[in-house]
Amino acid sequence: MLTQLLLQVAVAVSILLSVALAGVVGRDRLSLLREEWKSRLRTSAPAIALLLAILLLNRIMRQQGRSLSQEYGVHMTEVFYTIEGEFVLLFQAIASPEANAYFSISYVYGYVFLLIFPVVAYAALPKTIDFRRLLIAYSLNYAIGLVFYILFIAYGPRNVFVEELTQTMLYDNNPQVQYLTTEVNRNTNVFPSLHTSLSATVATFAYQTRSTYPRWFPIAVCLSISIMVSTMYLGIHWGIDVLAGLALAGFCVSLSTYLVDRWSLTAILKQVRERVHEYRDTVTTPSQKNS
Amino acid sequence: MLAASVGLSVSTSGCLQHVRSIVNRNEVEQLSLTITTLSADGDRESIQLAQDISATLETAGIDIEIDMQSREAFRRSVLINHDFDIYVGRHPGDIRPDFLYETLHSKFADESGWQNPFGFTNLTFDTYLDRQQRAGGEEREQAVSQTLEALALEQPFVPICVPHEFRLARTDRFDGWEQGHLATRMGYLGLDPPTTEEAVLRAVHTDSRPSQNLNPLAVEFRNRGLITGLLYDSLAVPRWSEGGADAGGSDEETDGIEEDDDRTYTSWLGTDWTWNGNGNENENENETGDERTENGSSTDTDTDPDIELNPDADLEPTGTLTVTLREDCQFHDGHELTADDVAFTIDFLSDTTRDDSEFPAPSPRYRGHVDPIADVVKQGTYELEFTCTASEPVAKRILEIPILPAHIWDERTETASIPAITVADGTTEALITDNLPPIGSGPFQFENRTEREFVTLERFDEHFTRRESVALPEPSAETLRIRIDPRSTSAIELVETDDADVTSLALESYVVDDVLAAESEREQTSDADPLEVIESSTGSFYHLGFNARTAPFSNPRFRRVIARLIDKEQLVSDVFYGHARPIAAPVTREWTPDSLAWTGTDPETPFLGTDGELDVEAARAAFEEAGFRYDDEGRLRVRY
Known part of the structure; x- marks a missing residue:
């Protein structure tokens, strides 16, 4: 069932991707990417490595961090409920089978597409700066999100509004979806909403690059808003989680801009190499004298 | 100056007294x-x-x-x-x-x-x-x-x-679900067809805990002992009252339980047992035609010095329970199961430190079962005598405990230690171990698991129920694969789409109406869908x-x-x-x-x-x- 479902998602997302790549990025950029991908990959290698490392850490820590979190984490469910009350239930006003389908699709397929598309789109640009910034912003989102997940234990609204959300709960309408989203097992990871922060990150990048990819900007904004609403509509996140997600996105985007090109790894390597050379010279010179 | 201060203190002392009596009252x-x-x-x-x-x-x-x-x-x-x-x-x-x-x-x-x-x-x-x-x-x-x-x-x-407990089962691959209670081991034994080679019985379990820990003593992880029961044998199996006393729908009163042995326990690892009451009520009831004639009021003469379970001197023994074990049974690792293991288990459950520590650390589970057992005397490799301080039906609860292999659990008496963390005294290794792989003597043995995904058990071919001479329900499937799926809705879907045979835990109440509606719809349209809703008492x-x-x-x-x-x-x-x-x-x-x-x-x-x-x-x-x-x-x- 899982493989079947994964295949389903893969097929759907690849169709979306190919259409969007053709329509948004254009053939010229893609063919250029085919020629230059090696050199662009080399420039971006540190950012790619960082993202992969963070994703791996995220995977390990979501399992291992659980016990740590259970031991030392702060329980926040009641606090969130006290602050925002029944805010998320507002979205139940638009509840309908069509809305269920739309938001479930946005949450699962839309989200995957939204995260993957800009990676390819920015890799297709001759200048790798946006590509690297994006990867760093993703890494920051995951890394900071992980810390929050360990610090705060909070259950999503579906655990509080059990009765009210039965109709729109993602896991009851599309039971198979839970195999994909790991949240159902780690149901205490709600603050902040990573779905929100990553979507908002992508939307902000789309805004910043709107002159390059004018068609992508409106798509990204619509999709990311749909995803944010879906997290609350489906009873997965609190309004506060979404707000925190937005703040996290803002922070990660600006930090990524600040960090990228601040230190060039090649420059550092070059410097190190020079130092080593100098050192070798100073060591070898006296020894030559002695002999 | 002095006079002034004395005067001041005298004049304020009454006030201070008043203040103190106000302040010292805790607020309501x-x-x-x-x-x-x-x-x-x-x-x-x-x-x-x-x-x-x-x-x-x-x-x-x-x-x-x-x-x-x-x-x-x-x-x-x-x-x-x-x-x-x-x-x-x-x-x-x-x-x-x-x-x-x-x-x-x-x-x-x-x-x-x-x-x-x-x-x-x-x-x-x-x-x-x-x-x-x-x-x-x-x-x-x-x-x-x-x-x-x-x-x-x-x-x-x-x-x-x-x-009310409802479960959903498929009847096309295995049938006979209603023979045993699905919250106990008996629900998964004796299914039709009787012996299927290489057949996989697929249960879907809505609780992920068995995939994390299979320690029969870990109270945080155990529910009602279904998987413990599959992995470990007890001396006898309690019988559920006929007809589902708590099954939904019917509001009829069922007959009161008769305190009759034949109706309360079925033999399992123990083949028979005899109760010898002390004093006036000298009932002598046998389970399966016991031939031994044991005279009543037997007080222990050759007490095993190691085993002194209930030092409470106030409690006069009420009688003894003599249990005979099935011969030539073994644990999953090949060790033979004898009276030693039974005696060890009872001793161990009452103190998991086995007198090593300053104070006893009883097991958080099966406490009520071992509490009325004052003394255990081994009477041979396959026979034991328990001295009890409770009435017969209460003392017989001892027959329900899982028998642990002494050679494995004997080493779990030390206080557990985790680097840099102080562990509460009395937290023995036995209580916190995840016990993976679990070694029992039950009809199924542990094969493997993936946390939060599945637990796979294999049929234990040496189990006594597999013997020709034993007429007890035996494991029919070669493999029992317990898939973890956290929600009832998806568990139902797995059974409906033929990805699972049974939901091993009761369905959540909010889906029951849907399941029952689907059931009556199937009946009306005489749909060939091989699904069955099983209702059980609890x-x-x-x-x-x-x-x-x-x-x-x-x-x-x-x-x-x-x-x-x-x-x-x-x-x-x-x-x-x-x-x-x-x-x-x-x-x-x-x-x-x-x-x-x-x-x-x-x-x-x-x-x-x-x-x-x-x-x-x-x-x-x-x-x-x-x-x-x-x-x-x-x-x-x-x-x-």
Whole structure:
């Protein structure tokens, strides 16, 4: 069932991707990417490595961090409920089978597409700066999100509004979806909403690059808003989680801009190499004298 | 100058005295309490009960906070650390009322596990429990009624309801689901077809804990012992009363249990057992035509010096239970299972340190089963004699414990150590080990697992049920694959799409109506879909527990008023959609005394209001009558 479902998602997302790549990025950029991908990959290698490392850490820590979190984490469910009350239930006003389908699709397929598309789109640009910034912003989102997940234990609204959300709960309408989203097992990871922060990150990048990819900007904004609403509509996140997600996105985007090109790894390597050379010279010179 | 200061101090001393007597009085504050419960992902009904109850209590002027926890964390707070005010959850219960002894006796108030998590201590109540423990025959029924009536009066916990259990099974690959209870090992044995090579029985389990830990003693991870029962053998198997006493729909009273051996236990690892009562009642009942003639009133002569379980000198032994084991049985690792392992298990459950430590660390599970066993004497490789301090039916609970291999558990007596973390004394390795792989002697052996995904068990071909000469239900499937799937909806889907054969845990109440509707639709259209809804009885019940160690929960008057704020009838229809039986006594129907039978309302603590709507004035009056006070803003004030 899982493989079947994964295949389903893969097929759907690849169709979306190919259409969007053709329509948004254009053939010229893609063919250029085919020629230059090696050199662009080399420039971006540190950012790619960082993202992969963070994703791996995220995977390990979501399992291992659980016990740590259970031991030392702060329980926040009641606090969130006290602050925002029944805010998320507002979205139940638009509840309908069509809305269920739309938001479930946005949450699962839309989200995957939204995260993957800009990676390819920015890799297709001759200048790798946006590509690297994006990867760093993703890494920051995951890394900071992980810390929050360990610090705060909070259950999503579906655990509080059990009765009210039965109709729109993602896991009851599309039971198979839970195999994909790991949240159902780690149901205490709600603050902040990573779905929100990553979507908002992508939307902000789309805004910043709107002159390059004018068609992508409106798509990204619509999709990311749909995803944010879906997290609350489906009873997965609190309004506060979404707000925190937005703040996290803002922070990660600006930090990524600040960090990228601040230190060039090649420059550092070059410097190190020079130092080593100098050192070798100073060591070898006296020894030559002695002999 | 001096005179002035003396004069000053004299003149102020009266005032200071006054101030001190004001300051030294603790403030009477609004009652603010936390209801500890499970999250909806862990137990949907518990959180809904907690929410409904908290809403009612808030209208009565109590400040409530709900603390949702995961399954393990909940049990750790409530059963081990006793760190709660009030909790709402499910008690494993039992089909016989003997569990009440360890649940409420004050001598267990300090232990962890399901024995007295409430910290309820009441000497009068203890005498009822002691009487229930030791009484036989008709006196036993009276004693049980007396305990239950006292319980209804004291309300150490508020029994809420017994849910009806429904499971969904496919009948095209395996059939015969109704032969054994699906919450016990017997539900998965003796299925048709009888022996299928390479067949995989696919169960879908909505609780991920078995994939994380398979320690039969770990109370945080165990529910009602289904998987423990598949991996470990007990001496005998308790029989469920025929006809499903708590099955939904029928409101007919079933016959009271007759205290007849043939009807209460079936032989399993033990082939037969004999009870020799001390003193006047010298009943001698055999299970399966026992030929030995053992004279009664046998007191132990050659006591094993290592095994001294109950040093309580007050308790005269009531009799002995002689058990004969099945011969040539072995554990999954090939070690032979003998009387030594049985004696070891009983000793170990009463003290997992085995006298190594300064004080005993009893197992949090099976405490009530081993408590009435005062002494164990081995009488050969396959025979044991237990000296008991309880009546025959209570003493026989010892037949239900899982037999642990001595050669493995003997090494788990040390206090567990984790680097850099201080471990509470008495936390032996045995209590915290995940016990992977579990080595038992049961009909299935552990194969592998992936955390939160699945647990695979393989048929244990050496198991005695596989022998030609043994006419007990045997494992028919070669492999039992337990898939973890956290929600009932998806579990149902797996069974419907032929990805699973049975839902091993009961379905959540909110899906039951859909499942039943689908079932009747199948019947009407005579659809060939091989699905079957299985309804089973249970002794497990939902309840609200008080931490009677602290004020105001230590006050029975307070507890009684709280009990009267809970509309069990309404909760059953709101939370369980009617698929539960509201209760005043936490036992099965046949053990419920007439005085506590449900009559549309609680016979002892009727709800203060109608149709779930609390009569706030009446609630206030009840609290005030119990000696509590309300302030101008309608808040209940208590002194902690």
